[in-house]
Structures are given as C-alpha cells and as structure tokens.
Amino acid sequence: MSQKASPPGDTPRYPIREVSRLTGVNSVTLRAWERRYGLLRPHRTPKGHRLYAREDIERVERILQWLHRGVPVSQVRELLDQPDTSARPSADLDDWANQRQQLTAAIEAMDTARLDSLFNQVLALYPARVCIEKLWQPVVQELEENWGDRLGLTLQRRVLETFLRTRIGTRLYHANPQAGPRQVLVTPMPEADSPLWGLMTALLLSEQGHRVQLLDAPMSPQELNLAAERLGIDLILLASGKAEKTDLIKRQLPRLADQLEAPLALCGPVARIRAGDIGDSRIIALGDQLAEATARAGALLAELPQGRA
Known part of the structure; x- marks a missing residue:
C-alpha cells in the first residue's frame, strides 16, 4: 500500500x-x-x-x-x-547476514573498491547506528578474534583501518561545522593496537549531531589531559575491543579522571570486561554495544551544565 x-x-x-x-x-x-x-x-x-x-x-x-x-x-x-x-521477519528477509559475509570477504581480500561500494551503499540506505549494530561491529569483532601478529592478517587490519580513517574522517570534516556546541574527543585507549573501535564510535556520535574530535592514534594519559584542556572538550571517550592493561585501567585512568574537568568514559568490549575494575572511580562505562554506548554518551552530554557548552 x-x-x-x-x-x-x-x-x-x-x-x-x-x-x-x-x-x-x-x-x-x-x-x-x-x-x-x-x-x-x-x-x-x-x-x-x-x-x-x-x-x-x-x-x-x-x-x-x-x-x-x-x-x-x-x-x-x-x-x-x-x-x-x-512478529519476527522470516529468515529469508534477514539481509544482514549476507551483507556481513560480503563485507568480511572484501576485508579479507583487501578489496578497497568493494569496501568503498559497500560502505557508501549501506550508509546511504540505513542510519549509522543500524549499520554499526548489524554490520560493522559484528564483522570487526569476528575478525579481531582471528587477527594476530601474522603478517597477512596484520595487513588486512591496517588496510581496513586506513580505509575507515579516510571515509569517516571525511564525514566528520563535513559534519562538524553544522554540529552542536558539545565536543567529544574520541581516541583509542592508551597503548591500544587499533583505532577501529574509536572510528566506529566517532561515526555514531557524529550522526547524533555532536562535534567530534577524532584522534585515532593512542595518547598517554598526560597527553589526553592536555588535549581536553586545549581543545575545549566536553567528554573524552576511549574505545577498545579488548581488556587492555590492568595498571592502565586500575591506576592511570582513574588518576586521569580525577584531574579532568570533562567526564572520561569507556566504550566497546573494554567497558564490559573492565566494568568491575572501574566501579569505584569516576570513569564511566558506557557498554560494549556501540550504538547503545553512544546513545548513553549523548544523554550524558545533555546533562552537563550549560556553562560547558
């Protein structure tokens, strides 16, 4: 009809x-x-x-x-x-499994032309939060379970990181001038070996209308403190797909959170894995599902005093 x-x-x-x-x-x-x-x-x-x-x-x-x-x-x-x-849709209507297979195959083949086609097509037809939840996050999680230090697999990861850095960076460049006054600093965890979770997080926050400062190389806690001050950041969001080092989680980041004026939050699997280790600190665990985590980040930004806008 x-x-x-x-x-x-x-x-x-x-x-x-x-x-x-x-x-x-x-x-x-x-x-x-x-x-x-x-x-x-x-x-x-x-x-x-x-x-x-x-x-x-x-x-x-x-x-x-x-x-x-x-x-x-x-x-x-x-x-x-x-x-x-x-009612649940019939199995033959679920197209996401097929799209995940296509995306995985393109990444494994390091076929950037195919990656570009899939990336643009899906983001033209679906909101970013649906794309991340149904397509990109499941694929990245599955690949990260297999990726190690083997040369061929490391190359796959670097090709994907470079591809997403370029495409998402371009989107942020065009979106930030029209975004709201709140600024979010998105960056990998200190000493993290991949920016993939931060890149996906940045795309989601940008679609929500936030101004995103994406620094996709790991920084020390001291550098994060300086970046928050110099860039006028309202929220620092660290992303990672793994547990990260215990000393960083239990000592360095809690100290940083106490020094910062802006809230410090974690998202991605690190937020789920380490939730018990940061429970007594000022660090906020937003969860491992990025679509939900960034929605919580948006609610957190909305609750900040207007003087920080």
Whole structure:
C-alpha cells in the first residue's frame, strides 16, 4: 500500500533537517527512502522543499523498527501497514547476514573498491547506528578474534583501518561545522593496537549531531589531559575491543579522571570486561554495544551544565 502525500491545511509540518534530528535518520537516507523505494511522500512547497507531517515521522519510526529486525530496506514497504509489528521477519528477509559475509570477504581480500561500494551503499540506505549494530561491529569483532601478529592478517587490519580513517574522517570534516556546541574527543585507549573501535564510535556520535574530535592514534594519559584542556572538550571517550592493561585501567585512568574537568568514559568490549575494575572511580562505562554506548554518551552530554557548552 502506498502512502498518500501529507494533506494540506493546518497540519504541522517539519523540514527534513528537523525530521532528521527527531528520528536520527540523516537527510541523505530520508531522500533515498523516498526516491528509491517510495517509503515516504512528504509534502512539497512551491519551491520543492520537503515538509513532513507527524504521520511521516511515525512512519520513519516504523521503518526503523523493521530495519533493526533485519528486514532489508527494499522489502520494508510491503510490511509497513501490517497491524502487528511484533512478529519476527522470516529468515529469508534477514539481509544482514549476507551483507556481513560480503563485507568480511572484501576485508579479507583487501578489496578497497568493494569496501568503498559497500560502505557508501549501506550508509546511504540505513542510519549509522543500524549499520554499526548489524554490520560493522559484528564483522570487526569476528575478525579481531582471528587477527594476530601474522603478517597477512596484520595487513588486512591496517588496510581496513586506513580505509575507515579516510571515509569517516571525511564525514566528520563535513559534519562538524553544522554540529552542536558539545565536543567529544574520541581516541583509542592508551597503548591500544587499533583505532577501529574509536572510528566506529566517532561515526555514531557524529550522526547524533555532536562535534567530534577524532584522534585515532593512542595518547598517554598526560597527553589526553592536555588535549581536553586545549581543545575545549566536553567528554573524552576511549574505545577498545579488548581488556587492555590492568595498571592502565586500575591506576592511570582513574588518576586521569580525577584531574579532568570533562567526564572520561569507556566504550566497546573494554567497558564490559573492565566494568568491575572501574566501579569505584569516576570513569564511566558506557557498554560494549556501540550504538547503545553512544546513545548513553549523548544523554550524558545533555546533562552537563550549560556553562560547558
């Protein structure tokens, strides 16, 4: 069933930027849903600007429900008007397993052209939090379990790191000037051997509308303190996919948290693994699921005194 355009009259309407803010779906994706799949039909002004009714926003929220449950965007339209959205989609509708296989194969083959195609395609059709939760984080976790110091596997990791550093850095460059006043410093844990978790975290925070300072090389606690002061940081977020060293977790970072004016938080598997070790410190464990962790980071930023904005 196709959706009718929003009726004229006194119905409140919202520009695409506001719909993006309310739903967390960026404007590029909203336009793709409209043009490619007919999922939305906003009202158009005489100059062609899109205006969305409350019903359109509710429809976006229903689309997100199906996407989170594994339904590919190309098959959402026929499900939107079903009264019961609690039923699980059939196995043949779950496209994420297939996309994970494609992404893993491209990484293992170090096929950057294929990586580029997959990266751009999925982020054009899905919100970043869905992409990270369903695609990138599971793939990175699985690969990290197999990656070691073997030459070929180390090269795979470095190729992926360079690819994501370039693509996500470009997105931050364009997004930061339009972002809100809060600044988040995202960086790997001191002495971490990979920036992958920080890169994924930075992409999620940027989509939430935060200004992200991404420093993707590990820094010492002293350097982190200096960076927070000089850059005017509101939140420092350290990311890692492993436990990291005990002395760093139990002694160095708690000391740093006591010295900082901005909150210090951990995300990624390190936050789950080390939650018990930082319970008595000022360090905040945001969790290992990055989509949920960055949502908590956003709530934390919203609670900070306005004087820090």
